[in-house]
Amino acid sequence: MENPHDLLTPFESKEIIFGHVSEGIKMLEEAKMPQTIIDICAQHHGTTLMKFFYIKAKELDPEVKESDFRYPGPKPQTKEAAVITIADSAEAAVRSMSNPSKKAIEEFIHQLINGRIADGQFDECDISMKELKIVEHSICEGLNGTFHSRIEYPNFKKKTDLKVTE
Structure with missing residues (x-):
């Protein structure tokens, strides 16, 4: 199967991937899951760097900041x-x-x-x-x-x- 991210810019891919955390939180809240579960969902990437897409973005624009490709945390x-x-x-x-x-x-x-x-x-x-x-x-x-x-x-x-x- 072809990778859908091959058709996107690194910036678009970043937004889609970041979105899985906020969407997960939203789904868990709607399902009235315990706060501890919701918190773990919010924290499961911490503030890690999305290295692959950061490197690709840096190739396109040397001014890209690493902080733009870090998950928001906590x-x-x-x-x-x-x-x-x-x-x-x-x-x-x-x-x-x-x-x-x-x-x-x-x-x-x-x-x-x-x-x-x-x-x-x-x-x-x-x-x-x-x-x-x-x-x-x-x-x-x-x-x-x-x-x-x-x-x-x-x-x-x-x-x-x-x-x-x-």
Whole structure:
């Protein structure tokens, strides 16, 4: 399937992708979901940079500001929101990998978490480094279980396809 973002400018793509957070919040509020769930939806990208579209935009206009391609936040305020932000990004990225090997998944998730730490995304919640290691291990295990290589089963013929000889 063709990527719809190939037909859009990076600025248009940014607005569409940013919109999923505000639309999600709106849907959750309309469904009268608990405020804690709504808050996690609002925080699940924190103030992370939408790197891919920022780089594309910078190629078109060197004056583009990084802040224009950062999610509006807020940053995760709870451990639960921190875990969701990691899990959401990890699942989406691994799904887009052409060959999600165990090593590639583990390296990506490790870099993802370290990048979020360096970017200050966990500065407003009380998650510890020890807990982040547990989250990293757990997400790696889950994604490796989901995206592991599967054996190709032989194609057996149905009984009706077999010729019976007597």
